[in-house]
Amino acid sequence: MFVGHFAAGIAGKIACPRLPLWPLIGASQLLDLGWATLVMAGVEKLRIVPGLPGSPLDLYYMPWTHSLPAALLWSAAAGLVAARWWQGVPRAGIVVALVVFSHWLLDLVVHRPDLGLWFDSLKVGFGLWNLPQPEMALEMGMVALAGGGWIALRKDAGLSAGPAPGFIALLTVLQMVSLVSGATENGVQMGLLALFGYGVTMVGAWWAERRDSVASRR
Ligand SMILES: [Zn+2]
DSSP, rough: HHHHHHHHHHHHHHOOOTTTTHHHHHHHHHHHHHHHHHHTTTEEEEEEOOTTTSOOOOEEEEETTHHHHHHHHHHHHHHHHHHHHHHTTTTHHHHHHHHHHHHHHHHHHSOOOOEEEETTTTOOOOOGSHHHHHHHHHHHHHHHHHHHHHHHHHHHOOOOTHHHHHHHHHHHHHHHHHHHHOSSSOOOHHHHHHHHHHHHHHHHHHHHTOOGGGGGGO
């Protein structure tokens, strides 16, 4: 899953409008930000298996970012940091923790069994990647739904809707680019590509809200 994760970040914004969107977007991909870094360092591993449907990635070793205990630890840590950082914002910690953990649940739906229930063992994954069209429909459907909720939230707060469709368009373009760009077995290249993609979306989310005053984030 790629852009579908961002829907969870937008849902976090709807649940806690006083949080800026860009860290929520980062939270929705925090496990992959960690994965990209560890793949570049050679700690977590991937290989390409040509002919695998949906995604040719075989993510055969990622116990530190995509196992259930690791995901729970990352979520708890991010929640604690957020609760401290946004002390005056009720629910900030729990919303950020849930957005981080949503990544694992969504990966569980699409990944082939590569998510360890206990670090590198007991791997699970429902494998929706094996059905590329329904998988894509799910991702884009989630983004559309969350985007609709976000537009409604902005209108309610008396903000212009414009930046929301702009950000959704950016996500759609990134999804198309990821479809045609293919994957590589080179961990450094793959990690840089992922960090670049997530960096662009976080900048895009910041851009979408750059003219909103904090007071309008109710
Ligand atoms: Zn992931």
